[in-house]
Amino acid sequence: xxxxxxxxxxxxGYIPLAALDALRQADLVFAPRARGAETSVALQCLAGIEIxxxxxxEIEFNMDPDRTVLREHYAALAETxxxxxxxxxxxxxxxxxxxxxxxxxxxxxxxxRELLPALRERxxxxxxxxxxxAAAMGWPLGEGxxxxxxxxxxxxxxxxxxxxxxxxxxxxxxxxxRLPWVLDLLREMGIAGxxxxxxxxxxxxxxxxxxxxxxxxxxxxxxxxxxxxxxxPREKRHI
Numbered sequence: 363x364x365x366x367x368x369x370x371x372x373x374x375g376y377i378p379l380a381a382l383d384a385l386r387q388a389d390l391v392f393a394p395r396a397r398g399a400e401t402s403v404a405l406q407c408l409a410g411i412e413i414x415x416x417x418x419x420e421i422e423f424n425m426d427p428d429r430t431v432l433r434e435h436y437a438a439l440a441e442t443x444x445x446x447x448x449x450x451x452x453x454x455x456x457x458x459x460x461x462x463x464x465x466x467x468x469x470x471x472x473x474x475r476e477l478l479p480a481l482r483e484r485x486x487x488x489x490x491x492x493x494x495x496a497a498a499m500g501w502p503l504g505e506g507x508x509x510x511x512x513x514x515x516x517x518x519x520x521x522x523x524x525x526x527x528x529x530x531x532x533x534x535x536x537x538x539x540r541l542p543w544v545l546d547l548l549r550e551m552g553i554a555g556x557x558x559x560x561x562x563x564x565x566x567x568x569x570x571x572x573x574x575x576x577x578x579x580x581x582x583x584x585x586x587x588x589x590x591x592x593x594x595p596r597e598k599r600h601i
Contacts, residue, residue, distance in 0.1 A: 368488015372564025
């Protein structure tokens with residue numbers, strides 16, 4: 363059996379009970395670790411849940427921008443997992459956040475299905491970075507008829523401006539080194555004060571800012587960052 367399990371992002375305990383049960387049943391647990399990182403963030407999100415060294419397979423994950431290199435990486439990883447499944451061992455694969463929302467897990471699952479047409483599998487939903495960020499700051503992601511757009515950060519400010527102007531709320535993911543010009547755009551549009559920022563929720567170096575206008579881009583840049591952008595101030599809906 364192959365299980366896909368979303369963990370975190372952040373505080374221990376952000377895992378569905380059904381997924382936790384599968385995790386405990388698995389003979390092997392594959393935990394991705396970013397190249398150059400000392401520890402797997404996915405395992406940090408499981409703090410307090412014991413996984414013995416005999417069951418754990420920590421794998422270095424390649425985030426090379428070259429798509430050919432990535433395809434080879436996913437194929438090789440799927441083959442490694444398939445070897446264990448063919449040998450009769452059940453495998454759980456961890457991913458950060460929701461399993462199928464901008465997640466590399468989807469690539470692994472597709473490759474496995476091709477290798478093993480009769481694959482027995484179950485994918486559990488997880489908690490997305492933006493819902494975790496919204497909950498951490500009490501920041502509604504949509505009220506009434508508001509239109510919400512979820513997207514990876516565009517490559518230029520003009521494209522992002524169009525996205526913001528055509529929606530009430532924009533959830534911005536995969537920001538990386540683009541953060542300085544993104545913050546400059548929000549300030550230029552006069553909306554930074556009612557936009558929120560979160561990075562590494564519930565983990566070391568956590569950063570939460572309910573007012574994105576106060577952010578120092580150099581200090582805030584990093585992995586696992588999400589911006590919640592609101593085009594206009596939140597409407598008061600209570601008397």
